[in-house]
Amino acid sequence: MAKRKTKYVCQDCGYESAKWMGKCPGCHNWNTLVEEMEATGLKSRHNLGVSNQVVSQPEKITQIESQKEPRITTHMKEFNRVLGGGIVPGSLVLIGGDPGIGKSTLLLQISSQLADKQLSVLYISGEESTRQTKLRADRLGIKSDALYVLAETNLFNIAKHIEAVKPALVVIDSIQTIYREEVTSAPGSVSQVRESTGELMKIAKTNGIPIFIVGHVTKEGAIAGPRMLEHMVDAVLYFEGERHHTYRILRSVKNRFGSTHEMGIFEMKEMGLREVLNPSEIFLEERSQGAAGSTVVASMEGTRPVLVEIQALVSPSSFGNPRRMATGIDHNRVPLLMAVLEKRVGLMLQNQDAYIKVAGGVKLDEPAIDLAVAISIASSFRDQPTNPEDIFIGEVGLTGEIRRVSRIEQRVQEATKLGFKRIICSKRNLDGWTPPKNITVIGVNTVQEAMETGLAR
Ligand code: TYD
Ligand code: MG
Secondary structure, three states: OOOOOEEEEEOOOOOEEOOOOOEOOOOOOEOOEEEEEOOOOHHHHHHOOOOOOOOOOOOOHHHOOOOOOOOEOOOOHHHHHHOOOOEOOOOEEEEEEOOOOOHHHHHHHHHHHHHHOOOOEEEEEOOOOHHHHHHHHHHOOOOOOOEEEEEOOEHHHHHHHHHHHOOOEEEEEOHHHOEOOOOOOOOOOHHHHHHHHHHHHHHHHHHOOOEEEEEEEOOOOOEOOOOHHHHHOOEEEEEEOOOOOOEEEEEEEEEOOOOOOOEEEEEEEOOEEEEOOOHHHHHHOOOOOOOOOEEEEEEEEOOEEEEEEEEEEEEEOOOOOOOEEEEOOOOOHHHHHHHHHHHHHOOOOOOEEEEEEEHHHOOOOOHHHHHHHHHHHHHHHHOOOOOOOEEEOOEEOOOOEEEOOOOHHHHHHHHHHOOOOEEEEEHHHHOOOOOOOOOEEEEEOEHHHHHHHHOOO
C-alpha cells in the first residue's frame, strides 16, 4: 500500500502546510490548521461516473455558434432577477445563509415550480431524511410528480443518480455534508468541500445541468469552507434576514451571468416563502412621519431602485470619546459625514454621540446615500424634522459638494410612484432628462444648500 502523507490545511482559507502551526500564514487566523490525509487516489476522479472522452479543441471565436442562452425561469420573479433572468443551464450556483433562514424552503419551492412545468428535478438532501423533506413539502403544498428526492451524501452515488435521472435541475443541500471516498478527511472539511465542488462543477458543465448547492455560513458570516469555493462557482447568492423579522433578502454577490448587487425580497409565511414585489412600500411602512432624524433615500439595489428610510439619533456624549455607530451602512462613512457637517456647515458635532440605522434591515453600500445620512444627522442634531414628502439623493464630497449619482431617472420614478413630492439631489443631475410632472426636482451644489432646502422651517 502506498505510504500516506498527512498535511495541515487551514479550514478558513485552504492554506496548506507540511507542519502544524498555531497561526495560519495565509489568513492570519489562529487555530485553523487541521491535519488531513493527503489524497492518494485522486487521479481516479476522472472516472467518477462522468464520461471524460471528449477531447477539447481550440476553436476560432468567429466560428463558435453564438446562441442566446435559454434560461429556465421560475414563477418567482424575484428569484429570476437575482440570477440575472433565470437559471442558466450548466451553471453551478452557491446559496449561503444562516441556519434556519429558509434556504431549504426556498430551494424546495423552486424545485417544485420547475417540476410543475414537467422539468424533472433531483433534490438531494444530506441533512434530512426523505421523510423529513416530505413533511416540509406537505407544509408547502407540493404535489409535483417530476420532483425526485434523494437522501445521500456520497458523491459517487450522487453522480450515478444524476446520470440515471438526467434532471433539469439538481439541488445539493448542503455541500458540507457531501463527501468523496478518496478524500479521507471528514465531510465539511476544506479538502472535502473543495473536491466535491470541483466534481459537481464538472458534472454541471459536461451535462449542461444547473446545480444549486447550499453552503453553511460561519459565525463571521462567510460561507464555510475555503474562500476559493466562491471562485469556483458561477454565482454566489446569500440568503439573509433577521430572525425576528419575516422578511428575507436574497442577494447576489457574484454572478457570471448577470449583475451583482441584485436583490430579491421574500416573506416567510406559514405556507413557505412569498415574494415581495413592492419593497419600497414595505421598507417605508413603519416610518414615523415628522420625527427628527428621519429621511428617505432612493437607493439602487442592482437594477432596481428602492426607497429606504435612514434614521439618525444624535445626543450629547457623556464620555470623553463620543460614540459613532451605524447599522446597514458602512460605519466609516458616519465620522466622515459628521466631519463635513462640522467643517462646512458649522454644526458642533464633536461632543455628540451619533447612531445611524437603515430601517428594515437592508444594507446600503452606495455613496448616493451620503446626503440622506448627512441630513438625518443634522435633523436629529437640530431636533428639527424634515418634510416627510422629500427624498434626498447624492454623494457628499469632502469639501461639502454634492456629487451626481447614476440612474437618477429611475430613482425619481420610484419616488413619484410612492407619492413623494420633492427630490433634493446634485445640480449636475438635472441635465439631459425631464422629471415627471407631479414631482419637483431641486438641484443643490453643497450640503449647506441641501440643508437650507430640506430643513427650512
Ligand atoms: P429552512 O428552510 O429549514 O432553513 P435552512 O435550510 O436555511 O436551515 O427554514 C426553516 C425555518 O423556516 C423554520 O424556522 C421554520 C420556517 N418555516 C416557515 O415559517 N414556514 C414554512 O412553510 C416552512 C417550510 C418553514
Ligand atoms: Mg436546510
